[in-house]
Amino acid sequence: MAQTTSLSPLINQLLINRGIETPEQAQVFLNSGNLILPSPLEDFPDLGMSLELLHNAIAPWAGPLGTIAPSAAPEAIASQEKIAICGDYDADGMTSTALLLRSLRWLGAQVDYAIPSRMHEGYGINKRIVEEFHSEGVGLILTVDNGISAFEPIERARELGLKVIITDHHDIPQQLPPAHAILNPKLIRESSPYRGIAGVGVAYILAVSLAQKLGQANDDILTSMLELFTLGTIADLAPLTGVNRHWVKSGLQHLPKSKLPGVRALIQMSGVHLSGGQGDESIQNSKSRSVDREATQSQNSKSLKPEDIGFRLGPRINAIGRIADPQIVIELLTTDDMGIALEKAMQCEAINRQRQEMCEQIENEAREIVEIEYLPSLQEDRVLVIVQPDWHHGVIGIVASRLVERYGVPVFIGTYEDEGQIRGSARGIPEFHVFDALEYSQDLLGKFGGHKAAGGFSLPSENLEALRSRLSEFANQCLEPQHLKPLLKIDTSALLNQIHHQFYQQLNVLEPCGIDNPDPVFWTSNVRVIEQQIVGKGHIKLTITQTIDDSEYKIKAIAWRWREYFPLPPRLDIAYKLRENHFNGNTTIELELLGVRLPTQSHIFFAAHSAPLRTTFEYNQCHYTCGIYKNGSVPELRIGNPDGKILAVPLGHSIGLLGSSRQQAIQVDVSQPQYNQILQTALQALSMLSNQY
Structure with a gap:
């Protein structure tokens, strides 16, 4: 493939991941x-x-x-x-x-x-x-x-x-x-x-x-x-x-030079940079504007990218339909008067800010309710149904998407129109068909519609508990426990020395990226976090390094809305997308973090010393011992509890042994919450200790 396309092997791996498996298919795609x-x-x-x-x-x-x-x-x-x-x-x-x-x-x-x-x-x-x-x-x-x-x-x-x-x-x-x-x-x-x-x-x-x-x-x-x-x-x-x-x-090539006044006004008001202009750092350092994901996606070319629409233009259009009068957008996109277009674009801007505030408030309330009332039974219910009064129906669909990202289950979220009626929105996960679930429950509903990934519905308030039971019944027919966790699909691994301008430019052959042709997601193991700070509305801005062949490679990264995870551990495996940052006429490539985990690679623990790494930690008010040992050629994490039982897990594996001896031990799936949480706590303790060497 690389010989045929003249692109790097990493790019060709991305093509293969998208079902493009022959040079002929690659030529058609490209x-x-x-x-x-x-x-x-x-x-x-x-x-x-x-x-x-x-x-x-x-x-x-x-x-x-x-x-x-x-x-x-x-x-x-x-x-x-x-x-x-x-x-x-x-x-x-x-x-x-x-x-x-x-x-x-x-x-x-x-x-x-x-x-x-x-x-x-x-x-x-x-x-x-x-x-x-x-x-x-x-x-x-x-x-x-x-x-x-x-x-x-x-x-x-x-x-x-x-x-x-x-x-x-x-x-x-x-x-x-x-x-x-x-x-x-x-x-x-x-x-x-x-x-x-x-x-x-x-x-x-x-x-x-x-x-x-x-x-x-x-x-x-x-x-x-x-x-x-x-x-x-x-x-x-x-x-x-x-x-x-x-x-x-x-x-996307026509939009930057659009003759439609509404499109030009929308681009101008949303801050999409078509050439030159101020970039991410200027926005970050401005006291009059806060750093927000959609406000820091900048573009420095004569062709827009889908992310410019997805994070900047689209939300401003959608905000109108969610909490205001759609006539504003219709007039914006049909007028031939630039003055009217700018006036309507300013309305879109103000209403979108209001929408952001509403989403944040409702999401915080929803998460608090989920953690208290529904989280313990989520593995059994396999679907989250949450209804509260005084939530704005226009934005609960956005909140549903964020809850799906956080909890990894289908979410049906609603609010009361009055005492007798509920209206809601639904968002699914790949293994769950939202429209089929609504059809399965149609005798309990009023109006409903949608497709595989999302839907809308209404129902009489007295049917709420019956709907919750019916949707759980449907979810248990199509979902297994392993489906019920946030999923991050990664394309391929990369080293930090492979990330540079030439590689980023080659990625443009995949554009436009979006649904069914996603932005590439890379992962890099065992990086070191040397700087990190909270910026804007709860984002983490950090600097990451990786040592390769005695040379250190450094790159900046952003983690959107990760305040609750601050500070991140000093050593991590990271998953990310690539993005450009334009500042003072300079363009740099940065990482947009999508997920992190504590490193599970053996060289973290054996690089500086040959003896097993051991420490103690506290979990649920009990003291445990843990260490990394070599079991043949495979490094193994062993955790000992006060009763003398040991959990032994080969690093990078999901199946471990639990017992007083290997002969009597039983196999356990350490991805299950009761094991995974203690395993991560042990790795955290070992990672902190390893970082001291």
């Missing part, structure tokens, strides 16, 4: 800009009908392949059918709505939109919106990022004589709504390159196809649609493979 796509008309059975319905609504005077005359007579314009878009309040739904509004208006349509209230109505089109559209003289309803589960509202629209096109990407329910046309990648062949698109991807295909049909597909409108597609796709965490990777790669 040259994804040359991807040849089938016509969407071949893969989406209802696309032709959708185009016909829209074509007839926009240009009823034109022929089947007619174009819109710029000076169409007023009576021709008056004969148009009014179109209404029903969107969603997340980034995917709002960018989809803005994309179709811009494109349909460009094509001359009479078009308006509505987005249901997150707080009062919840997700998706409803009967109120349908009847309101009808009273306003709408003839064609177009849903974006919703509608696939809205049987009754669509049925009501048909009763009122409205035409309906559903564009959605969520999982398919048992009964499809009676729409005139449905565009959903979950309904097309599994081998299609369009299978992984988000709601904004469906909207993009529809808008581009319609512009082409009407002969209006010029560069300006196509580029603006591509930019909105890119924003929505990354913000919605759609997989960056296949057609998404192909289009997003192009969109």
